[in-house]
Amino acid sequence: MRFLGRGLALQLLVLLGVGSGQAVAQTPPMTAGPLVIEKQGSFFLGGRDETSTTLGPAKFAPKSGAITVDQVYVRYQTPPGADARPNVVLIHGCCLTGKTWETTPDGRMGWDEYFVRRGFSTYVIDQAWRGRSASDPSAINAVADGLQPPSTLPPIASSSHEGSWVLFRFGPKFGETFAGLQFPASAVSELWKQMVPDYAYALPKPNPTVPALAELAQRVGPSVLISHSQSGIYPFQTAALEGRNIAGIIAIEPAACPSATADMTPYKTIPVMVLFGDNTSSSPIWAAIVKSCRDYVEALGKAGGRAEMVVLPEIGVKGNSHMLMQDLNNLQIADLLVTWIGKTAR
Amino acid sequence: MRFLGRGLALQLLVLLGVGSGQAVAQTPPMTAGPLVIEKQGSFFLGGRDETSTTLGPAKFAPKSGAITVDQVYVRYQTPPGADARPNVVLIHGCCLTGKTWETTPDGRMGWDEYFVRRGFSTYVIDQAWRGRSASDPSAINAVADGLQPPSTLPPIASSSHEGSWVLFRFGPKFGETFAGLQFPASAVSELWKQMVPDYAYALPKPNPTVPALAELAQRVGPSVLISHSQSGIYPFQTAALEGRNIAGIIAIEPAACPSATADMTPYKTIPVMVLFGDNTSSSPIWAAIVKSCRDYVEALGKAGGRAEMVVLPEIGVKGNSHMLMQDLNNLQIADLLVTWIGKTAR
Numbered sequence: 001m002r003f004l005g006r007g008l009a010l011q012l013l014v015l016l017g018v019g020s021g022q023a024v025a026q027t028p029p030m031t032a033g034p035l036v037i038e039k040q041g042s043f044f045l046g047g048r049d050e051t052s053t054t055l056g057p058a059k060f061a062p063k064s065g066a067i068t069v070d071q072v073y074v075r076y077q078t079p080p081g082a083d084a085r086p087n088v089v090l091i092h093g094c095c096l097t098g099k100t101w102e103t104t105p106d107g108r109m110g111w112d113e114y115f116v117r118r119g120f121s122t123y124v125i126d127q128a129w130r131g132r133s134a135s136d137p138s139a140i141n142a143v144a145d146g147l148q149p150p151s152t153l154p155p156i157a158s159s160s161h162e163g164s165w166v167l168f169r170f171g172p173k174f175g176e177t178f179a180g181l182q183f184p185a186s187a188v189s190e191l192w193k194q195m196v197p198d199y200a201y202a203l204p205k206p207n208p209t210v211p212a213l214a215e216l217a218q219r220v221g222p223s224v225l226i227s228h229s230q231s232g233i234y235p236f237q238t239a240a241l242e243g244r245n246i247a248g249i250i251a252i253e254p255a256a257c258p259s260a261t262a263d264m265t266p267y268k269t270i271p272v273m274v275l276f277g278d279n280t281s282s283s284p285i286w287a288a289i290v291k292s293c294r295d296y297v298e299a300l301g302k303a304g305g306r307a308e309m310v311v312l313p314e315i316g317v318k319g320n321s322h323m324l325m326q327d328l329n330n331l332q333i334a335d336l337l338v339t340w341i342g343k344t345a346r
Numbered sequence: 347m348r349f350l351g352r353g354l355a356l357q358l359l360v361l362l363g364v365g366s367g368q369a370v371a372q373t374p375p376m377t378a379g380p381l382v383i384e385k386q387g388s389f390f391l392g393g394r395d396e397t398s399t400t401l402g403p404a405k406f407a408p409k410s411g412a413i414t415v416d417q418v419y420v421r422y423q424t425p426p427g428a429d430a431r432p433n434v435v436l437i438h439g440c441c442l443t444g445k446t447w448e449t450t451p452d453g454r455m456g457w458d459e460y461f462v463r464r465g466f467s468t469y470v471i472d473q474a475w476r477g478r479s480a481s482d483p484s485a486i487n488a489v490a491d492g493l494q495p496p497s498t499l500p501p502i503a504s505s506s507h508e509g510s511w512v513l514f515r516f517g518p519k520f521g522e523t524f525a526g527l528q529f530p531a532s533a534v535s536e537l538w539k540q541m542v543p544d545y546a547y548a549l550p551k552p553n554p555t556v557p558a559l560a561e562l563a564q565r566v567g568p569s570v571l572i573s574h575s576q577s578g579i580y581p582f583q584t585a586a587l588e589g590r591n592i593a594g595i596i597a598i599e600p601a602a603c604p605s606a607t608a609d610m611t612p613y614k615t616i617p618v619m620v621l622f623g624d625n626t627s628s629s630p631i632w633a634a635i636v637k638s639c640r641d642y643v644e645a646l647g648k649a650g651g652r653a654e655m656v657v658l659p660e661i662g663v664k665g666n667s668h669m670l671m672q673d674l675n676n677l678q679i680a681d682l683l684v685t686w687i688g689k690t691a692r
Contacts, residue, residue: 034384034426035386036382036383037380040381040459041453041456042445043449044539047538047539049507049538052504055504055505055506056501056504064506066507066508067506067507067538068539071539080380097478098478099478102421103388107387110387113387126478131477132443132444132445132478132540132542133542134539134541134542134543135542135543137503140486140499141499143489144497144499146496150489150490150496153487153489155490156483157402158401158413158480158482160410160412161395161411161414163411192393192395192414193414194478195413195414196479197480197483
């Protein structure tokens with residue numbers, strides 16, 4: 001049984017301007033005019049000290065000593081009146097950083113600002129060992145110093161333009177676009193600049209980002225965790241660790257959902273939306289993930305949970321890529337999430 | 347010959363509440379109340395595509411392909427009326443990211459917001475290969491794949507707590523503080539979380555951040571480049587590369603100044619301030635740098651340039667550390683810079 005009733009589904013269709021020839025969203029233009037910020041700032045979650053003897057060649061510093069790793073960087077903005085709503089936490093995916101949610105490759109407003117304009121305290125993180133969240137160079141320097149063999153080097157992944165193009169479903173082949181693609185492909189070089197090396201394969205499971213998200217929710221209060229791609233499973237793992245103050249989970253194009261045969265207890269009290277863009281069926285990888293997530297949503301519903309599966313073309317919204325927070329209709333999709341949060345969370 | 351006359355020097359003293367028993371800054375309380383943002387966002391400068399055959403173990407992506415490196419991440423906020431002033435660009439130092447300038451370790455307002463509240467369009471960067479600016483893992487993965495020997499690994503520097511404590515002049519020894527230290531030492535663990543591995547030693551000179559800064563000034567208009575520590579030399583290198591739209595240079599605790607015997611032509615038309623905190627004479631490294639910078643400022647003045655050397659204790663401001671943008675009197679020091687910019691830049 002789906003959580004959203006037919007009424008809300010229709011409302012979403014209206015909001016997205018589909019289904020009846022409507023071309024505009026039914027929300028006021030939230031992108032114009034100055035932005036008023038009640039409070040903004042940044043801080044870290046988690047982190048542990050470790051002692052290293054291979055800190056490398058810093059000019060004035062010793063090779064041995066303590067460093068702090070596993071912490072997670074968070075930047076936030078709070079508009080006036082945000083107390084009336086849960087917080088929104090934006091959690092990026094593989095080979096990317098919190099930049100994912102900021103100004104789009106073609107220079108339009110990102111979700112980091114739009115959710116603030118819609119009244120939400122908005123938190124943007126960099127996953128552990130990524131972006132402004134420190135990685136640990138000790139293992140690399142130990143090999144450079146001849147203390148360890150090359151086989152001990154950590155796996156570090158960078159995603160190529162060619163591979164990302166297909167994986168992000170811009171088109172069936174590098175340089176080709178799907179008909180009606182919503183991603184601004186002419187600005188794709190700006191997306192490539194967002195991509196960074198990814199140490200996630202070198203980290204324990206769950207990723208240190210997961211307990212950091214639990215810490216964030218305890219610290220800032222009820223929060224909707226919005227994940228993307230690689231981080232898709234993190235909010236579920238966070239809920240399993242500590243469900244308090246998890247006001248909702250929105251998994252956008254998750255690389256994985258929990259198994260349909262998993263213990264549903266941690267998820268039953270938390271509204272869940274799993275959201276995919278278009279053209280998933282053209283990709284064996286994505287087709288399998290969509291099916292697996294659909295099974296999970298169905299199983300959670302049967303177990304008494306409140307879960308919704310949204311595959312955008314199934315509600316008439318066409319052409320969205322894997323990077324739908326950067327697509328041309330990104331704010332309309334954000335509106336869909338805002339509506340869902342208003343109906344379900346807290 | 348110093349650029350600032352006696353009048354402004356006295357004004358700075360008054361502003362800092364020193365020299366006559368005054369305890370408060372002569373500026374209105376700029377930290378209270380909501381912040382109004384005309385425009386904010388983020389983008390990248392520079393960047394180049396390269397082809398790699400060692401992109402590592404990304405689960406769904408090929409090992410070979412193109413990636414983009416050397417780009418520089420920039421986040422900015424513009425308040426209403428900023429057109430009346432030059433932009434401010436905040437450039438962090440070694441083993442750190444743009445987080446340097448945000449919320450302080452003990453939770454006070456950082457310069458990234460304070461300069462906006464003082465009316466400046468404020469740009470915060472992550473240096474190339476640091477933070478949200480991608481590094482290139484190809485050389486590391488080539489060793490992991492057995493294609494190259496360990497001697498080809500890039501030098502990566504992390505600064506230890508112990509080494510940083512002394513280098514940042516919190517005290518003469520790790521855990522000991524200088525009398526009257528302005529850095530919030532009880533929150534130092536939050537500073538340690540800001541520190542990240544530094545690839546700068548693996549990069550060409552000038553650092554790719556330098557042409558990126560020139561690009562930024564061309565793109566956004568007249569800009570005061572405010573550097574710190576490792577990046578101290580970058581604005582000077584930027585000016586030598588392309589002086590247009592460099593409205594001023596403020597080098598805060600630079601690791602190096604240009605040589606006093608260098609060609610002064612690139613610097614003569616740009617107002618320059620070099621600023622140091624307290625206790626530099628207790629550190630042979632810092633004492634040598636202060637002397638070298640003093641020689642440069644003097645030589646630039648003799649060559650007809652407009653340069654000012656400010657060593658804070660010499661104007662009665664005591665206890666500032668190397669991380670003076672995070673010190674307890676950080677906003678008073680920012681006020682000093684604002685006054686200097688108002689008098690000199692553009």
